[in-house]
Amino acid sequence: MANAFPDDPALGHEKPPAEKPLSGLYLSEPGNLEPAELESLWEVFLQIGRTWSNVVNDSAGQRSSWLEFVQLRCLQEPSYLKTYRNALSVVRETVDQKGLVDAYRFLLVNPELSKETKEAKDIDTALKHAKFYVINEFIRVQIVAGGFRGFGGRNHAYNYNGFLRGTRYNRVQRVRTYRPAKDGRTK
Amino acid sequence: MRPTVKPIKTRFLLIGSGIAAVTLAERLLRKDPHTEIILLEAGKTYLSKDRRKWWDYVITGKAAYAEGEDDPDPKVLKRDFDVDSNAKWDCNNNRVLAHGGSTLHWGGWSLRLKPEDFHLFENTGRGANWPFGYETLNAYYYLAEHRLAVCGDVSESWNHFRTALLNPDKSPRRAAQPYPLPPFAWTAADGEMIEAFRKLGIEPGRLPIARYRKCMATGTCKYCPIGARYTAQDALDELCPHLLSNNSAKPAEECAHPYPNLYLLTESPAIRIVMDKRRAIGVDYLDAQHQITGRIEADTVVVCAGAYESPKLLLQSTSDFWPDGVGNQHAQVGHYLVSHSILRAAGETLGNEECWIQEYDFPTLMSRTYDTPEYQRHGKLFLFKNRKYPHLSFPDAMIGGSAKHRIEKDLREKRKMEVQAFLEEKGKYENYVGLGTGRTSKLLPNTKIVFHRTDAETADALSRLELLKRIILEMKYKILECEVDRPGGHHATGTCRMSVLPETGVVDADLRVHGADNLFVCSNAVMPTGAAVNPTLTLAALSLRLGDYLLGQPPPKLEELNDLSAEVPQ
Numbered sequence A: 001m002a003n004a005f006p007d008d009p010a011l012g013h014e015k016p017p018a019e020k021p022l023s024g025l026y027l028s029e030p031g032n033l034e035p036a037e038l039e040s041l042w043e044v045f046l047q048i049g050r051t052w053s054n055v056v057n058d059s060a061g062q063r064s065s066w067l068e069f070v071q072l073r074c075l076q077e078p079s080y081l082k083t084y085r086n087a088l089s090v091v092r093e094t095v096d097q098k099g100l101v102d103a104y105r106f107l108l109v110n111p112e113l114s115k116e117t118k119e120a121k122d123i124d125t126a127l128k129h130a131k132f133y134v135i136n137e138f139i140r141v142q143i144v145a146g147g148f149r150g151f152g153g154r155n156h157a158y159n160y161n162g163f164l165r166g167t168r169y170n171r172v173q174r175v176r177t178y179r180p181a182k183d184g185r186t187k
Numbered sequence B: 001m002r003p004t005v006k007p008i009k010t011r012f013l014l015i016g017s018g019i020a021a022v023t024l025a026e027r028l029l030r031k032d033p034h035t036e037i038i039l040l041e042a043g044k045t046y047l048s049k050d051r052r053k054w055w056d057y058v059i060t061g062k063a064a065y066a067e068g069e070d071d072p073d074p075k076v077l078k079r080d081f082d083v084d085s086n087a088k089w090d091c092n093n094n095r096v097l098a099h100g101g102s103t104l105h106w107g108g109w110s111l112r113l114k115p116e117d118f119h120l121f122e123n124t125g126r127g128a129n130w131p132f133g134y135e136t137l138n139a140y141y142y143l144a145e146h147r148l149a150v151c152g153d154v155s156e157s158w159n160h161f162r163t164a165l166l167n168p169d170k171s172p173r174r175a176a177q178p179y180p181l182p183p184f185a186w187t188a189a190d191g192e193m194i195e196a197f198r199k200l201g202i203e204p205g206r207l208p209i210a211r212y213r214k215c216m217a218t219g220t221c222k223y224c225p226i227g228a229r230y231t232a233q234d235a236l237d238e239l240c241p242h243l244l245s246n247n248s249a250k251p252a253e254e255c256a257h258p259y260p261n262l263y264l265l266t267e268s269p270a271i272r273i274v275m276d277k278r279r280a281i282g283v284d285y286l287d288a289q290h291q292i293t294g295r296i297e298a299d300t301v302v303v304c305a306g307a308y309e310s311p312k313l314l315l316q317s318t319s320d321f322w323p324d325g326v327g328n329q330h331a332q333v334g335h336y337l338v339s340h341s342i343l344r345a346a347g348e349t350l351g352n353e354e355c356w357i358q359e360y361d362f363p364t365l366m367s368r369t370y371d372t373p374e375y376q377r378h379g380k381l382f383l384f385k386n387r388k389y390p391h392l393s394f395p396d397a398m399i400g401g402s403a404k405h406r407i408e409k410d411l412r413e414k415r416k417m418e419v420q421a422f423l424e425e426k427g428k429y430e431n432y433v434g435l436g437t438g439r440t441s442k443l444l445p446n447t448k449i450v451f452h453r454t455d456a457e458t459a460d461a462l463s464r465l466e467l468l469k470r471i472i473l474e475m476k477y478k479i480l481e482c483e484v485d486r487p488g489g490h491h492a493t494g495t496c497r498m499s500v501l502p503e504t505g506v507v508d509a510d511l512r513v514h515g516a517d518n519l520f521v522c523s524n525a526v527m528p529t530g531a532a533v534n535p536t537l538t539l540a541a542l543s544l545r546l547g548d549y550l551l552g553q554p555p556p557k558l559e560e561l562n563d564l565s566a567e568v569p570q
């Protein structure tokens, strides 16, 4: 396998989760989720931050990015409307069966389920569909919307691929920059 | 295919809509906004700056215009490209066939060639000279840097005006040529390599990179959500051409059309340049959407179709007068294919207490210390840090089911760094791009590629690899990998090279096809050498220069160029 070309600005290290990730969506016409459905879906997103403790204020800072993401995915082709509804019923059933805490442990930090949902071609059940197309995507959104800062303690990164820093040009420090220390070590 | 729609007439017909065509069009329109120009583009329109498409890219890694790239399926790639190469020439991801061309996926690295690059043959007895020297492009480089809004650093010795004054042959810049924008700072993760560079006498520099609008550092530059990275699509759309045919959802009529005679025709590959002996009359094209062929007649035809398709179009355009293709009377078209050898050395160290990860998705550290005349004989090197490292993908770890403490442990456990380099190569007649048999799904002829490295070239590349290894070892890292990567067409040059004599090239110093009156090529293909750095800034400079030539305008004098900062888009 050839390496990516050096000046190819591909998300070099974020390898695509699957070859054809959108191919297996449940097809539906674009449309809006009901407000109650949206809030139930937000609950799924919240659980990511609660599980990994990598965001502050119970994900409040990520809400606008997440909302934009979900709305664009519902309103534009290919629409995720049915995919999200499937995920909601999967989550509901899992919570009914296992209770809230164990349900999310099962859905989020479950290496077995992760192994079974590596690629689109692995997706053959409603559960795997929800994990692959909804939960995994939400995890990516959560990280680029600021969740990356929750790793590394006080040495956390200032920036991450996909994070829109919201400042102008090069005047504001957007990444941890090189500052040679007196002892010759890099700070 | 049925024939045909009515011929359309124009003054300038530009084949392609990449940076070459768009920069040329901008220059032609500058003098007279009413200038008649048609850009004929084989590919489709893939929307830029679309938020849904951006999120799709963030989530899946697949950019909106991926369909415009050559199909990466190995079976299809093998069908579309007939490759004969002892170096395993890589055809994947070499270009984008689309409205806006390959800048849709370029990195924006924007470096000038250096004075010695124009005299490669003179200095080494191999490769070729340019038919003019650095001075001819100097003012155009300055204009191009402003057009692309390059963020760079003039304090580096190879840029510094003192070098230019004391030793003009060593500097690619002259006094009074600041970059339009300040450089991006080195990241903390660059630190160890900067220090290793210094200990080895390698001057660290900041990568000059084209950042056209306010860059928010999202690092998803392959699909920028806000159009901060220059793409020829955005630049062309700002000129607001009339769209003759397209699949774009962009409402063309919303434009005010400040250039009333500027047209873009997409999904319409040119199949033949129609010649009346030495004169180009126009171009025949396929209208893929409507399954017809068409003809556009023009006073001047400029082939801006990239380093693969430009020679192929000349070769396809046979006639009694040009039995082997236009400009191919000395069997030069397609020959002297030059690539960059890519060298890499990666190392690893235990521990990453600083929790460094690469925070931009473009490199900030580079060096031109080995990009000097002394290194020309065995190949100059342009060094840069691989922007990917150090890295840990948090989403991948979470999706894989890792708990937080596990991810934290992995983050602190070790780190990897890699130094990379482009190695200059010299054009050889045997290395060639030509016509394959059959057509691709995008209706372009299949491509034949012959590319071989000699034993001496391989030995040069391997010896240069030692320089990279020293850097990794100086950092006290354990060497993990060290290799000369596969060559490919990303930076291909030479295939319609400039020459003084028609016997040794395809176009003259003005980019006119030898033996033709009004047919030009504007592409990396015309560059006789690829030097050690990325080609596109030089291509933009050549396009501006061609624009002036076609309008009979004298070249700008550097000292007369006022402060151009007003022209940098904000």
Ligand SMILES: Cc1cc2nc3c(=O)[nH]c(=O)nc-3n(C[C@H](O)[C@H](O)[C@H](O)COP(=O)(O)OP(=O)(O)OC[C@H]3O[C@@H](n4cnc5c(N)ncnc54)[C@H](O)[C@@H]3O)c2cc1C
Pocket: A005, A007, A008, A009, B015, B016, B017, B018, B019, B020, B021, B040, B041, B042, B043, B093, B094, B095, B096, B097, B098, B099, B100, B101, B102, B103, B105, B106, B107, B108, B109, B110, B111, B268, B269, B270, B271, B304, B305, B306, B307, B309, B310, B313, B444, B489, B490, B491, B522, B523, B524, B534, B535, B536, B537, B539
């Ligand atoms: C992954 C990658 C990263 C890169 N990064 C950098 C970088 O950081 N810095 C740098 O300097 N360079 C970079 N390059 C190189 C850069 O992309 C090219 O130098 C530049 O885009 C070439 O511009 P062009 O206008 O000549 O060709 P293109 O942009 O390729 O445009 C040619 C156009 O012509 C059209 N066409 C072809 N044949 C026909 C036909 N028969 N009829 C009609 N239309 C036709 C094509 O569809 C295409 O749109 C990179 C290249 C790659 C592949």
Ligand code: SF4
Pocket: B211, B214, B215, B216, B217, B218, B219, B220, B221, B222, B223, B224, B225, B226, B227, B228, B229
């Ligand atoms: S880093 Fe800048 S240029 Fe790249 S995608 Fe982000 S905003 Fe665009």
